Amino acid sequence: MTSTVAKKSTIIPPGIYCPVISLYKPTPRQEIDYDASYKFFSYLIRSGVDGLVLAGTTAEAVLLSAEERKELVKIARKAAVDLGRPDFPVVAGISGQSTNESIRLAEDALSAGASFGLLLPPSYWAKAVTKDAMLGFYRDVADATTLPIVIYSFPAMCNGIDMNSDTLSELAQHPNIVGVKLTCGNAGKVTRLTQEYTHEQFAVYAGSSDWLIPCLAGGGGGCVTGIANVFPKCVAKLYSSWNQGKTKEAKELQGLVAQAEKACKEGIAATKFATAHFAGPMAGITDLKAFWPRKPYAPCGEEKSAWVVKVMQHLVEVEQSFPDAV
Known part of the structure; x- marks a missing residue:
C-alpha cells in the first residue's frame, strides 16, 4: 500500500451486503409494507x-419518498437489535441530484439509525458534471454530515x-x-485502489x-449484490469459503452463483420475482404482489418468470444445505 492517509475513524466492515428490495402492500397506491419489510430484514440477517x-x-x-426511506432504516435497525445485533451495518442510499438534497437525505438516514450512506454522483445534467463538480459534490456532502460516505459508481x-x-x-x-x-464492473479499479489503500483507509467492493x-x-x-435477496446463504458461504482458503469450494460456488445471477441482470422485476419465488416463503412473506415493482413498472411476465426459475433452480x-447464521 502506498497511501499515507490515516485510517478512517469509522471503517465499513468487509463482507456481503444485500441491497434489499422494497416490499409493497397490494393496494392501488402500493404503500410500503413495513411488517413484511421487518420479516425480510430479519430473514436476511439470520441468513448470514x-x-x-x-x-x-x-x-x-x-420511487421512494424521503419519509419511506427514513422509516425503512428504522425498521432495519429494529430487526437487527431484536436479533441481538445492535451494531449490524445498515447502509442507506442518500443519492440526490443536488448537494442540498443529498445532505438532507444523509441527515435523515443518520437520525434513523443508518451506519453509512451510499451516494451516487449527480447525473441529471451529465455534461455539467465535470471532475471538479464531482469532487466538490462528494466533499461537500462528506463535510456536512458525520454519516460515513460510500461512493456508488454505477454509470x-x-x-x-x-x-x-x-x-x-x-x-x-x-x-x-x-x-x-x-x-461499473471494472476489476482494474479494484486492483489500482487496493494497491494504494488498505481496507481501513478506503474499502473497495464489487457491485455484484x-x-x-x-x-x-x-x-x-466483498460485494453488494442483488442475488443476496434470493440466495443470501450461498453468497455468504462463497465469501467465507474464499477467506478460509477453501479455494476449490469457493470457485465451484462462484460458478453456480454467477449462473444464477444472470436473472438479476435482467432488472428489478426479475430480481423481485426471484426473491418472491425462492426466498419469500422462507421469510414468511407469501403474497406475490408484495414483490411487484412499484407502478408504473410491471412485474415479470410468465415467459420471463419461467426463465428466471430455470436459471436459478x-x-x-x-x-x-447451509444453516442460519443467527
Whole structure:
C-alpha cells in the first residue's frame, strides 16, 4: 500500500451486503409494507449477510419518498437489535441530484439509525458534471454530515457518468469517505485502489457477486449484490469459503452463483420475482404482489418468470444445505 492517509475513524466492515428490495402492500397506491419489510430484514440477517443496503437501485430508490426511506432504516435497525445485533451495518442510499438534497437525505438516514450512506454522483445534467463538480459534490456532502460516505459508481444509472480510479483515489483521501461500490464492473479499479489503500483507509467492493472472487483476489473487501435477496446463504458461504482458503469450494460456488445471477441482470422485476419465488416463503412473506415493482413498472411476465426459475433452480438445494447464521 502506498497511501499515507490515516485510517478512517469509522471503517465499513468487509463482507456481503444485500441491497434489499422494497416490499409493497397490494393496494392501488402500493404503500410500503413495513411488517413484511421487518420479516425480510430479519430473514436476511439470520441468513448470514454482513450488512443491509437500503434505498439503493434494487430498492427502487427513485420511487421512494424521503419519509419511506427514513422509516425503512428504522425498521432495519429494529430487526437487527431484536436479533441481538445492535451494531449490524445498515447502509442507506442518500443519492440526490443536488448537494442540498443529498445532505438532507444523509441527515435523515443518520437520525434513523443508518451506519453509512451510499451516494451516487449527480447525473441529471451529465455534461455539467465535470471532475471538479464531482469532487466538490462528494466533499461537500462528506463535510456536512458525520454519516460515513460510500461512493456508488454505477454509470448505467447515471447517464454514463463514470469515475476513474484517479478520481476515486482523490476522494478516498477525505476522512469521511470510507469506500466505494463498483457496479461499473471494472476489476482494474479494484486492483489500482487496493494497491494504494488498505481496507481501513478506503474499502473497495464489487457491485455484484458474479465477480466476487476476482474482487477478493484483487484485495477488495466483498460485494453488494442483488442475488443476496434470493440466495443470501450461498453468497455468504462463497465469501467465507474464499477467506478460509477453501479455494476449490469457493470457485465451484462462484460458478453456480454467477449462473444464477444472470436473472438479476435482467432488472428489478426479475430480481423481485426471484426473491418472491425462492426466498419469500422462507421469510414468511407469501403474497406475490408484495414483490411487484412499484407502478408504473410491471412485474415479470410468465415467459420471463419461467426463465428466471430455470436459471436459478440449481441453487435451491445448495442454499438449503447451509444453516442460519443467527
